[in-house]
Amino acid sequence: MTTEGILTSSSLKNPWVRNLYSLKKTWYKFSRNWLSVLGLVMVVTIVFLAVFAPYVAPYPQHAGKFVDFKGKNQPPNWQHLMGTDTVGRDILSRIIFSFRNALLMAIVVLAASVPLGTLTGLTAGYYSGTWTDTVIMRVTDVFISIPPIILALSIAAMLKPTLMNSMIAVSVSWWPWYTRMTYSLASSIKNEYYVQAAELTGASKIYILFHEILPNCSSSLFTKMALDVGWVTLVGAALSFVGLGEQPPKPALGTMIAEGVERMPAQWWIALFPALAIMFVVLGFNLFGDGIRDALSPEEA
Amino acid sequence: MPDVTYTNNNILVAKNLIKYFPINLSGIFKKKYIVVKAVDGINFSVKKGECFGLVGESGSGKSTTAYMTVGMYAPTSGSLVFKGEDIAQPAVKRPMHLKKDIQIVFQDPGSSLNPMRNIQNILEMPLRVHNMIKKGHSIEKKVISLLDRVELPSHYRFKSPITIGGGERQMVAIARALATDPSFMVLDEPTSALDVSVQGKIINRLIRLQKEFGLTYLFITHDLSLMRNVATRIAIMYLGKIAEFASANEFFQKPLHPYTQMLLSSIPILFEEEAKLKPKKIHSVGEIPSPVDVPPGCSFNTRCPFKTDICLVEDPVMREIEPGHYARCHNI
Amino acid sequence: MSETLLDIKNLHVWFKVYGGVLKVLNGVNFNVKFGEKVGLVGEAGCGKTTTMKALLRVLPNLALIPEGDIFVRGKNILKLNSRELADLRGRGLSMIFQDPTSALNPVFTIGQQLIDIIKYSAGSSGQKVANKENVALSALHEARLPDPERMLDSYPIQLSGGMRQRVCIAFAIATARDLLIADEPTTNLDVTIQDQVLRLIRDLVEKKGSSLILITHSLGLAREITERVYVMYAGNMIEMAATSLLFKKPLHPYTKGLLASVPRLSGGGFAEGIPGRIPDYRNPPPGCRFEPRCQYAFEPCSKAMPPLIDVDDGHQVACYLYQNGQENRRNA
Numbered sequence: 001m002t003t004e005g006i007l008t009s010s011s012l013k014n015p016w017v018r019n020l021y022s023l024k025k026t027w028y029k030f031s032r033n034w035l036s037v038l039g040l041v042m043v044v045t046i047v048f049l050a051v052f053a054p055y056v057a058p059y060p061q062h063a064g065k066f067v068d069f070k071g072k073n074q075p076p077n078w079q080h081l082m083g084t085d086t087v088g089r090d091i092l093s094r095i096i097f098s099f100r101n102a103l104l105m106a107i108v109v110l111a112a113s114v115p116l117g118t119l120t121g122l123t124a125g126y127y128s129g130t131w132t133d134t135v136i137m138r139v140t141d142v143f144i145s146i147p148p149i150i151l152a153l154s155i156a157a158m159l160k161p162t163l164m165n166s167m168i169a170v171s172v173s174w175w176p177w178y179t180r181m182t183y184s185l186a187s188s189i190k191n192e193y194y195v196q197a198a199e200l201t202g203a204s205k206i207y208i209l210f211h212e213i214l215p216n217c218s219s220s221l222f223t224k225m226a227l228d229v230g231w232v233t234l235v236g237a238a239l240s241f242v243g244l245g246e247q248p249p250k251p252a253l254g255t256m257i258a259e260g261v262e263r264m265p266a267q268w269w270i271a272l273f274p275a276l277a278i279m280f281v282v283l284g285f286n287l288f289g290d291g292i293r294d295a296l297s298p299e300e301a
Numbered sequence: 302m303p304d305v306t307y308t309n310n311n312i313l314v315a316k317n318l319i320k321y322f323p324i325n326l327s328g329i330f331k332k333k334y335i336v337v338k339a340v341d342g343i344n345f346s347v348k349k350g351e352c353f354g355l356v357g358e359s360g361s362g363k364s365t366t367a368y369m370t371v372g373m374y375a376p377t378s379g380s381l382v383f384k385g386e387d388i389a390q391p392a393v394k395r396p397m398h399l400k401k402d403i404q405i406v407f408q409d410p411g412s413s414l415n416p417m418r419n420i421q422n423i424l425e426m427p428l429r430v431h432n433m434i435k436k437g438h439s440i441e442k443k444v445i446s447l448l449d450r451v452e453l454p455s456h457y458r459f460k461s462p463i464t465i466g467g468g469e470r471q472m473v474a475i476a477r478a479l480a481t482d483p484s485f486m487v488l489d490e491p492t493s494a495l496d497v498s499v500q501g502k503i504i505n506r507l508i509r510l511q512k513e514f515g516l517t518y519l520f521i522t523h524d525l526s527l528m529r530n531v532a533t534r535i536a537i538m539y540l541g542k543i544a545e546f547a548s549a550n551e552f553f554q555k556p557l558h559p560y561t562q563m564l565l566s567s568i569p570i571l572f573e574e575e576a577k578l579k580p581k582k583i584h585s586v587g588e589i590p591s592p593v594d595v596p597p598g599c600s601f602n603t604r605c606p607f608k609t610d611i612c613l614v615e616d617p618v619m620r621e622i623e624p625g626h627y628a629r630c631h632n633i
Numbered sequence: 634m635s636e637t638l639l640d641i642k643n644l645h646v647w648f649k650v651y652g653g654v655l656k657v658l659n660g661v662n663f664n665v666k667f668g669e670k671v672g673l674v675g676e677a678g679c680g681k682t683t684t685m686k687a688l689l690r691v692l693p694n695l696a697l698i699p700e701g702d703i704f705v706r707g708k709n710i711l712k713l714n715s716r717e718l719a720d721l722r723g724r725g726l727s728m729i730f731q732d733p734t735s736a737l738n739p740v741f742t743i744g745q746q747l748i749d750i751i752k753y754s755a756g757s758s759g760q761k762v763a764n765k766e767n768v769a770l771s772a773l774h775e776a777r778l779p780d781p782e783r784m785l786d787s788y789p790i791q792l793s794g795g796m797r798q799r800v801c802i803a804f805a806i807a808t809a810r811d812l813l814i815a816d817e818p819t820t821n822l823d824v825t826i827q828d829q830v831l832r833l834i835r836d837l838v839e840k841k842g843s844s845l846i847l848i849t850h851s852l853g854l855a856r857e858i859t860e861r862v863y864v865m866y867a868g869n870m871i872e873m874a875a876t877s878l879l880f881k882k883p884l885h886p887y888t889k890g891l892l893a894s895v896p897r898l899s900g901g902g903f904a905e906g907i908p909g910r911i912p913d914y915r916n917p918p919p920g921c922r923f924e925p926r927c928q929y930a931f932e933p934c935s936k937a938m939p940p941l942i943d944v945d946d947g948h949q950v951a952c953y954l955y956q957n958g959q960e961n962r963r964n965a
Contacts, residue, residue, distance in 0.1 A: 012456045028651045193413040197474075200371055200392050201427045201481065202400040211426075215417035298416055298463065358823035359794070466910055467677070496676040496850060501894045501906035523824055526896040530903055553898065567828035568898065569853030571880060575898040585825035588793055 029295045036291025042284025050099040057093035065249050073267050083269035086259060094251035095277045101246050102281060105167050105236045106229040112171040114225060117178025122209050125186025140176040148173040148235055152244050166245040170235055181224060185217045219296035226289035230282035237278050253278050312485060312517050313347040318379035320365050337592050339365040341541035352518040354532030356525060360592045361538040363521050367487045370519060371405045401431050404478035408490040410470035414462040420473055421458040427480040447476045451506060468499030487519045504531060525568055529553055537561050540592055540600040547626040553578060557628040559605045607632050638811055638844050639665040644701030646687055655914040657683050659868040662941060670838060670845040672855035675865035678911050681848050685814055690718060723754045727805040731817040733797035737789040743800055744769060744785030747807060754808040772807035777833055795826035806837050813838060816848045831858055852895060856880055864888050867911050867922040874948040884950045886927050929954060
């Protein structure tokens, strides 16, 4: 009911002004909760470390083939802030490099599962009640019931265990969750009057799915994607813990924990710091995802 | 029965229009269906260029009738003819020119406009769907001219519906309906969700637009005071059937059907001159029965103060009591 | 005064939002005597719900009250602790909301909810209410609900809209209260049911000797039920008078415009409504908040908000046109 006194009619014509205004408003909604801002800081840190790993890590060469048996099993000290592992590699550097594959895995998995899941969910939701809905959702149910780790193990047994194969495995078991979510959103949105209005005017189904229904799913989608980066990292760590995924000597968080578990509790730092790093990633993206949800929530008039 | 033959003057004709919604309540072992008799055999015709009013409370079937006209539902049986063409199908099956020609404005502008799109997109959609932009013309100019028709400033096209008030949103909904240059518009309670001070503006604009573009309106509302000032002919519906049907003046000066009188007596009014028009003898009693459970005989017999024995058994037929004034009651 | 039940003095309520503060209530003055029926009329966005929320102390966390007091029975309720507040809510006030469907919990029976209310109405005194079921039954009976015993075991979803609202009324009058606040109690109901429900509220309030605040945007409803009416605009009370006097002789330009906008049952078309919109609460006009839309605005109007000035006996207007207690027009 109130007008936006901040923008005048002439300034609205300028697209830069409009975009800046909506950006500022989104930031305001995001930053109301300090935890979301904390999450943003954590996410930015992780991304920065991942992108600039060779320049930021204190011992970049430790992330590859490197052994230094004289310096092995050192507890945290000033040269190695998180200590060294059983073959003398700096744990902090390896953690920084492992963020690279964690993020890479998340990006690949999401890039594969989000479009597929959203498309199937939108279609099934819009045609809910018909055969299309039944077929799509039952296929989805089949895929949802596949546990990612078992699938990854099977794929590894058939092919070599590599990062790419575990990414494929995780994607295959990830997309159905997006279908489920989009399905429930689409099937309720399709009953809204603005969708009816578009249908009655004769808009094509493609238009309705992508321009009327999908924008209203966007806030849930982006929130879930942000949270999923953390969860995919967790699943990826579980896979590398059992030996799938990125193979040694390349660094992976789960592998590092696996190596360190045998040495607990004497050389506690070998397992603990990678575990804390996983926690940092998951927590950071969770808080960030909460903030995204607040930022994209519709305004109350 | 009112004149339901198609002539050039009757742009929309409904004959024995019926819409039942079956609801499946079957369990694993028992089969059970109930039927919601939303519209149970109505006959009416809308003349070209007039504003035809459909009044009723909840369960009356007025919205269902409107939605059948636009194509949201297909009738269960009966005929619905628009400009000589049979339109008794849902909109998905209708040819494009019908979708262009019949438009609807919904009741709640908050939910009839997509909150995630801006007004430019909302108004462009019907223009693109029906290819209304000729080569060389700018779609933006057309959108600005649409906004101009409903007297909204041109910079509103950048706004999203959430940021403008209810009355303005409804104007945008009207502009969207007008975008395809329709000849027939269904207005489903266009001002019920709005304040009284905005109502007048919208209705006046609608009336002006009707004159300017030669539109025909099917106007639906439960507000009789509003109807008095808008409609030329009025039909009042109760539980899926038309109870009374007359020109606006006749309807209010001489309401014949007991339900019409009951409705008129329940309206809160402001001024003495209006009080004279309210029937004194009859007050509202009883609940409105559900359309699932329609009483036998005349559907109004549970609440009618004038009911007689025949009302419990036989459903009355629509008769012409005076020229142009029809009612469905045994006791008139 | 000992006979004043509720006295709101100079209440300001602000909401923190993006871009500043929404100064919604701008010095509201409102009082209700014991046993009086007062109407609060205003359109959407004028602040009437905010006033009631402030009275019930259920404003959201973003709200602050920089100035003003609310006195109930002489005690300043803005300063009550939670125990005293429970007392107030349990025994002093009760509220009927606009939408009975969302006011009733769908997973509990009517009986369970009603007995809970009776139980908590003892407030902090800890007394047990004897025979809660009898109290519940008599409340349902007084609300003219059919078959109260069966009603106790029914779920809200089994009832029609009118019945649900009557159940809410039963909840409100089950135990003795000083003040009943009805926030648009009939807006979602059909017209014939509306009439019955309003008469029920009026009769019950008179029988129990409680006071009533009827909040509505419909002037006609206020006229039917209340003894005294406040008209509210953009966070201020701009006119107050005995009901019949207000409708015969409205003084404030906004009230006049509002009355002119209502469609008449006697016909005559529509007035254009009131031009303009309600002010932006982030940057409200420094003077009278109606000044930008007022055709009679003159020099003092843009300087400061006029206080409620006494005109005739009991008739107050917040308008500089009536500065000297009588009409004082500079611009015709």
